[in-house]
Amino acid sequence: MGENSASSGRHALQVTVALEGDGASIAQARHLAADFLTRVQAEYGLSVSQRAMDLSQLVVSELVTNAVNYAPGPVLLDLRITGDAVEIVVWDGDPVLPVARAADVGRVGQHGLEIVMAVAQGFEAYREPVGKRITARIAHLDDPGAAFPGQRTL
Structure with missing residues (x-):
């Protein structure tokens, strides 16, 4: 795993890494997410709820x-902090955009996109000149007025 950048810009705290694209990449990505959120809490005083920490690792794991x-x-x-969210962006070389499948309790596996869409406050998928880019946003603080922690009230 090679870290390409870690920056504290005007709008975002951010880290970008290239992963090999093998099975070990999934665990590396989860650890990177946890380390990144722990670091922004320690170095920049940003509050990140435990739920946001857990959901960010889950979303990273599913997308990777x-x-x-x-x-x-x-x-x-x-991975970047923008406003009140953790943005998780995953790029890969396949231009085919993911499609959430219809709910099926009998289906074993292939629920990753459904999980991401259920827990994220925002989700986008775009084709790129090479491959595609998937972006999910997780609120880094829980909203106490929401129906469940992590959800935002409108």
Whole structure:
């Protein structure tokens, strides 16, 4: 795993890494997410709820797993804090955009995208000149007025 950048810009605290695109990449990505959020808390005093920490690792794991399983080659993972959210961006070399499947309690596996869409406050998928880019946003603080922790009230 090679770390390409870690910066504290005007708008975002950020880290970007290139992952090999193999099975070890999934665990590396989860650890990177935990380390990144721990570091922004310690170094910049940013509050990150335990739920946001857990959900960020879950989303990173699901998105990187999909990239490793369905796309050839390396995976690029970008984590950043923008406003009140952790943005998780995963790029891979396959241009086919993911599609959430209809709910099926009998289906074993292939629920990753459903999970991401259920826990994220925002989700986007775009084709790139090479491959695709998936972005998910997780609130880094829980909203006490929400129906459940981590959810935002409108």
